[in-house]
Amino acid sequence: MFAFHVAAAVATEGTKMSRLLSRVRVFALAAAALAGMGLVGAPSAQAQVESGNWISYSPSYTVQQRGCGVANGLTFQLTCSTASGDQRAERRYANYSGSAARQFEGTFRVSSLAGTRISLKQTFNDSEPGPYYMLAVERGGRLYAVEGGATIATGATVGTSVRVNTVHRIGNNHKTYINGSLKYTVSSPGGNFYDKFGAYRTSSGQGPATVVWSGVKFWHL
Amino acid sequence: MTKYRFLLLTVLLSACTAKTDSTAELTAVLDTPLNATISWHDTTPNTAGHAVEFATDPNGEYTTLQFAPVEQTAYQHPDLIPATTFYYRVRPYSGPTAEAREITLPPGELDDATQATDHGWMVPTTVPGSTTTESLRAGGGTPTDFHATIMHANGIRFTWTDHANDEDGYLLEVKAVNTTTFTPVAVMDPNINSTGLITLPTEKTATYRVRAFYWGKTSNTAHVKSGPDPDAG
Numbered sequence: 001m002f003a004f005h006v007a008a009a010v011a012t013e014g015t016k017m018s019r020l021l022s023r024v025r026v027f028a029l030a031a032a033a034l035a036g037m038g039l040v041g042a043p044s045a046q047a048q049v050e051s052g053n054w055i056s057y058s059p060s061y062t063v064q065q066r067g068c069g070v071a072n073g074l075t076f077q078l079t080c081s082t083a084s085g086d087q088r089a090e091r092r093y094a095n096y097s098g099s100a101a102r103q104f105e106g107t108f109r110v111s112s113l114a115g116t117r118i119s120l121k122q123t124f125n126d127s128e129p130g131p132y133y134m135l136a137v138e139r140g141g142r143l144y145a146v147e148g149g150a151t152i153a154t155g156a157t158v159g160t161s162v163r164v165n166t167v168h169r170i171g172n173n174h175k176t177y178i179n180g181s182l183k184y185t186v187s188s189p190g191g192n193f194y195d196k197f198g199a200y201r202t203s204s205g206q207g208p209a210t211v212v213w214s215g216v217k218f219w220h221l
Numbered sequence: 222m223t224k225y226r227f228l229l230l231t232v233l234l235s236a237c238t239a240k241t242d243s244t245a246e247l248t249a250v251l252d253t254p255l256n257a258t259i260s261w262h263d264t265t266p267n268t269a270g271h272a273v274e275f276a277t278d279p280n281g282e283y284t285t286l287q288f289a290p291v292e293q294t295a296y297q298h299p300d301l302i303p304a305t306t307f308y309y310r311v312r313p314y315s316g317p318t319a320e321a322r323e324i325t326l327p328p329g330e331l332d333d334a335t336q337a338t339d340h341g342w343m344v345p346t347t348v349p350g351s352t353t354t355e356s357l358r359a360g361g362g363t364p365t366d367f368h369a370t371i372m373h374a375n376g377i378r379f380t381w382t383d384h385a386n387d388e389d390g391y392l393l394e395v396k397a398v399n400t401t402t403f404t405p406v407a408v409m410d411p412n413i414n415s416t417g418l419i420t421l422p423t424e425k426t427a428t429y430r431v432r433a434f435y436w437g438k439t440s441n442t443a444h445v446k447s448g449p450d451p452d453a454g
Binding site for chain 1: 275277282284285286287288298299300301302303304305307331333336337339340341342343344345376405406407408409417418419421449450452
């Protein structure tokens with residue numbers, strides 16, 4: 001976007017400059033249209049983290065609402081305190097595999113948590129049962145815990161937004177960054193994986209909960 | 222220099238130095254390739270603290286790292302995402318607090334049976350009865366009638382009377398035993414006058430207060446680029 005503004009600033013007269021501006025405008029419109037369809041990766045997008053020629057893409061997804069789970073855009077709610085059964089409101093994204101690294105970015109805000117141990121983001125190995133990676137919130141939103149790992153954010157300020165970045169190198173490792181800092185690294189097997197985010201009752205948790213996500217982006221190398 | 226090259230140079234320079242008329246001045250340095258320290262100096266009178274924020278895009282979206290009390294003038298940002306540019310800013314906030322309350326909770330852990338009980342009292346809500354006619358920016362709007370009700374061994378419900386008509390929100394602040402500084406633990410929307418908190422194990426005895434706050438002018442933006450991934454081959 002910044003490069004486009006610079007090109008527009010200098011292209012004020014002359015056929016050569018007008019053609020440059022036209023090509024930039026057409027390129028921006030075409031890329032936006034195709035990226036929205038999830039068919040073509042856009043050029044290296046702004047705000048991806050780590051080094052590399054990251055390509056932004058928009059994987060397809062389905063919305064899962066079970067039990068008292070309600071999804072409305074990027075707002076996910078568990079409206080009950082039922083401590084059993086399948087209670088979830090999530091987006092389930094398309095599978096991915098292969099050697100190219102995958103990156104996820106999103107920001108969540110727990111606007112209310114009268115329950116506990118609510119999963120916010122999961123990565124599943126589709127070749128094995130259960131989540132390979134899970135980020136959950138507990139203790140009224142003051143702690144974040146990771147599947148198989150220690151609590152990673154003690155004393156979090158309830159009601160603020162939290163930024164999550166994950167970088168997954170299949171067959172190597174999966175890293176989680178919370179608010180820009182590395183918090184958890186786990187080795188990764190090979191296989192076929194998929195991402196989910198929203199609000200989901202873990203086996204020892206319950207709602208009610210309301211989680212609002214924003215700024216969700218995906219990239220791959 | 223041609224007119225167009227001058228215009229291009231002006232655009233580039235303005236993108237690197239985000240100016241502001243705030244009195245808060247911010248600097249950011251890398252102490253090590255993956256650890257940064259953000260420092261600020263602020264002469265804004267009556268400041269209660271600063272929200273320290275970061276982004277990885279020069280156009281935001283900014284995320285709060287910490288609500289730092291006014292006594293704090295630096296923040297250490299550790300274990301950074303490698304090879305990434307981090308943009309930082311601070312936003313001062315001000316506003317009066319209600320009278321603080323010291324609470325001692327009964328012994329006991331946050332067990333599964335307790336967590337299974339109804340915790341609807343935790344949800345931030347607006348209870349009817351407040352008369353919001355005073356301006357914080359004009360020196361009024363102090364919250365009153367701050368009450369703390371022990372709900373269980375690890376849970377407290379707080380209520381207060383909202384008098385402000387121009388707050389940007391409310392902060393619930395806590396001061397643990399043997400400390401001298403109040404730290405925000407929850408941020409709430411404007412007009413909220415009831416909320417709950419699940420305490421941490423270190424908060425069996427602690428002092429609480431609520432603050433009606435409004436934002437001051439955002440500081441300049443400072444940025445650093447973190448070093449390479451140490452795990453890269």
